[in-house]
Amino acid sequence: MNMHKKRFLLPGFFLAGFATAIGGLFLYHFLERSFLASDKTPPLQEKKAIYATGGGPVNLKISGMLIRVTPQIQLYVDSLHAQIFSVGKNPTVFLDDPTAYSVRIQEGNVRISGRTMEYIFNSVVFGKDQNLVRNITIQFPETSQKKSIPIRIKGEMNMVVWIPFLLEGRIFFDKLSGFIVVEILNINTMGNPYAGNIMEQFGMNIEVLMAKSTAKGIQFKKNRFFISPLALLPPPSMEGKILQLATNAEENSMSISFSSSGKSPQNRIKGKNFLSLSGGSSAFGNIRMSPADLLLLDADPSDEFDFSLRDYRQALVKSTSRIKDSGGVIVLFPDYSD
DSSP: OHHHHHHHHHHHHHHHHHHHHHHHHHHHHHHHHSOOOOSSOOOOOOOOOOBOOSSOOEEEEEEEEEEESSSSOEEEEEEEEEEEEEBSSOOSEETTOGGGEEEEEEEEEEEEEHHHHHHIIIIIISTTOTTSEEEEEEEOOOOOOSSSEEEEEEEEEEESEEEEEEEEEEEEEETTTTEEEEEEEEEEOTTOHHHHHHHHHTTOOHHHHTTTOOOTTEEEETTEEEEOHHHHSOSSEEEOOEEEEEEETTTTEEEEEEOOSSOOOOOOOOOSSEEEEEESOEEETTEEESSEEEEEEESOTTSOEEEESSSHHHHHTTOEEEEOTTSOEEEEEOOTTO
């Protein structure tokens, strides 16, 4: 009887050892292609825009607006004061071309939904190379904390086979570096208890798993993400000084507040939901304004002003407008989804 047990145990031990060795070699492949992480915050290399001179910036004010940057990337703008600069030699801001201008945020509050963040991670951060992680979902649990906010990230990692994982950690804003930091405190490989042991044995961490990502605006060091959120968004390029973060578990969204060191501009526009342009030189469609003096008012202020940055003309043909005595234009603009 003992001989029969040994006969089956020896192949079993051999197979288990072989599987562990294969897993180890696979993980070593990642470690070999990575470098030892330092504790210093990594500098993100961002290309500086060259601004045109002569026309001056166009002043932008937004209130109560849902901006569809792309069909999948949406920003909820509670309030925003910014300046728009033409990129290149022409001082006119051509609003139909998001690559032709840059937005410098002075102050405001912008909300990003978990769904938008999931799209950015799945398609922008890992879209070009999805053989590491895939199917990422993001949740912001209920919390009363402000400086250290809990976050849960689910997905699948490639360890020869696709294994579900759960990352639990915290998200906070580091004022010294200017980055939003996601620190992973716990890695749970769901459905495969051996994967976690292999990861610990071979020194696997977030940096090694996700080192292949070449997306601008994010870097991985050990078990931390360093994120420059505006750099992850598609054109137009945006910059701004982050003041603080907050999350909403019910909406599953993250709120980012911006503030400049200068004096905050006063809002003298009457209306709940609007977008206004003033000063400088701007052009959109066949309309050129110098100086710009345009006010888009929400035709239905009972909800947020739904505006598509790329497909605004579809709603423009349904709008009504009037000319002010000063020559400025006021447009009563319908929601994009109407």
